Amino acid sequence: MKELLQEISRCTVCSEHLELGPRPIVSGTIESKVVIIGQAPGTVVHRTGIPWDDKSGDNLRSWMGVDNDTFHNATKVGLVPMGFCYPGKGKSGDLPPRKECAPLWHNQLLKQMKNVELTILVGKYAQDYYLKEKSKRTLTETVHSFESYLPKYFVLPHPSPRNNIWQAKNEWFGKEVLPRLKEEINRLGLSS
Known part of the structure; x- marks a missing residue:
């Protein structure tokens, strides 16, 4: 695993498309119990x-009910984005993740993470890639059907x-989904 992470850290496959240059950011070990694919x-x-390491991360840790140390302990939580490098700025936020990373690296990483009991798919890019035809038409529909993807995802x-704004419009998320997420994290012995 260490060698694979070192190889990923040197990746320059899509460097010509990255406005800030390549800086692959990924973590995990063979012991990781949870993997978060963002x-x-x-x-x-x-x-x-x-x-x-930003406001989104603060929110995700709060949703999961874990502290920073637990979240960044790679023996507990593997962090594998769809695109490993910052993709650049788009018209309304960041550009989508580069499409090269997942097919190139994900299988190799996940094969070595032999103890993963739960994979958290954050956002539509990860959901569409991993759920394929089981992904619903919209992210809202997919998240509303969260129980149908358990226990794997x-x-x-x-x-x-x-x-x-999305959360305010979809109050069921805070009432149904987040308590169940914390339950799953607690079941795996990762809660703070």
Whole structure:
């Protein structure tokens, strides 16, 4: 696993498309119990090199009921984005994750993470890639059907503060989905 992570850290496959250059950000070990598959690092994470080191990460940790130390303990939580590098700025937020990373690296990583009991798919890019035809038409429908993907996958919207409006419109998320997520995390012995 260590060698694979080192190889990923040197990846330059799509460097010509990355406005800030390559800086692959991923973590995990063969002991990881949970793997979180998100979108791609933002500018803060690109700068610090720490996965989910931003407001979205704060929200995700709160949703899960875990502290920073637990979340960043790779023997407990593997952090594998769809795109490992910051993809650049788009018209309304960041560009989508680069499409090269998942087919190139995900299988190799997940094969070595032999103890994963739960995979959390954060956002539509991860959900569409992993759920394929089982993904619903919209992210809202997919998240509303979260129980149908258990016990293997737990589906979530992106925890960006920009999604506060979505959460306000979908009160069931806070009432039904988040308590169940905390239950699953607690069941795996990861809660703070």
